[in-house]
Each structure stands twice: as structure tokens, then as C-alpha cells.
Amino acid sequence: MKDNFPRLEVSPEMQRKMIEIARQFRKEPTKSENILWQALRGKKLDGHKFRRQQPIGNFIVDFYNSPYRLIIEVDGSVHNNQVELDQARQEILELIGLNVLRVKAKEVEKNLPFVLQQIRSKISELK
DSSP: OOOOOOOOOOOHHHHHHHHHHHHHHHHSOOHHHHHHHHHHGGGTTTTOOOEEEEEETTEEEEEEETTTTEEEEEEOGGGGGOHHHHHHHHHHHHHTTOEEEEEEHHHHHHOHHHHHHHHHHHHHHHO
16 A cells, blocks of 8 residues: 655656665665664554655655654754755645654654654644
8 A cells, every 4th residue: 555645746757766865865874863763663653654764756854654744854963054955845845734843863862762752742733
């Protein structure tokens, strides 16, 4: 069964390219992405299914939960230098009805239970 995740219109060529980039990202996760994935994969978080490195249009989001249209972005230090770009990207995703939760990579690495509670709270808010 195919997930019904939202789509931003892109050409078939761009869609293939984004899928290939996402596959590469899955092979080389950051430390914090890997930690969070281990806590989310296989419906480990309260039975909620997440996909990782999910292409949506010309974006690739770190984690995506389809029923709640929830994106989780793990922001490492590189995001300190691209605040405006991240904000513009988030606004586009929210315009198509997605919900974005940004978490700090350091929080994932140092306090995973806190991050998981943030995710649970966001899901409760979206119910």
C-alpha cells in the first residue's frame, strides 16, 4: 500500500532525482538523525509510522508521518547559517497543509526522551 503523502508538482525527472538523493541521505544519516530514527522506526513511538528522508516535491524532509501530516526536521549546526532558507521552506510546506516540528540535533543526542515527548505532544495537538 502506498502512503498518501502530499505532493508539490515536480517533473518526473526531478522526482527521480529527489528519490535518488533521499536514498543517498538514508545511507549516510547524521548522528542525530540516526539516533532519532532508531527511536521512531518500526512504529516504536506509540505505534506511529514514520518515513525517513521523504521526498516532498523538490524538498527532502528528515522524517514524515502521513496520518498527522507531520514533518520532523532535525536541525544541526548548519541550520544556524540558513535560518531564512529554512523558514521559507517551512512556509511552503505549511501552505500545502503539512505540520513541521523542528528539533535541535544536540537535543536528540543529549536528551532523546525530551525530543520524543515533543513529538508526542505535537501529535496530540494534531489529533
